[in-house]
Amino acid sequence: MDGLLIALGWVGLFAPTALGAIGSIIGCARAGQAACGAMLDLEGGYGRYVGLSALPSSQIIYGIVVMFSLQRTITVENAPGLFGIGVLAGLALMFSAMYQGACCASAINVSKRKPEIFGLSVAPAAIVEGFAVFAFIFALVLSGDIPPLPASGDMATPVTPLPTP
16 A cells, blocks of 8 residues: 555656646647648738747646655655645646647637737636646645655655656
């Protein structure tokens, strides 16, 4: 049972980065496809569409920072907390990136027909980004409450943390 808890702790440690990357890949690809389609229809102004299609990439950055905030010696005592925070924050980042990509694709599609509403059409993507930031801050704040090592006198055997470069 201890081995399973330790394994779940490792999953929680890497989940924000992995799930944030998956969401960013899907979101950027979806928005990028819309940007490519807009380039076929328009004679110029491609830069704003390409820039907007990169907006969902911020979730992988948040995931990396959360992973570093969770990094500590994994023990039976702290593994459930690492798993819970890491997986839930990672899922929030993944879904926000995916839906942000959909918002960006919609903004690209409507603004190619009405360029004057480009700024307004980006607002839904910015709102979704706000929810990613909430999950990011939530994970950072809670990660500070996870104990780094077992209390003195406990019989838990800590697992060696990842080596830092």
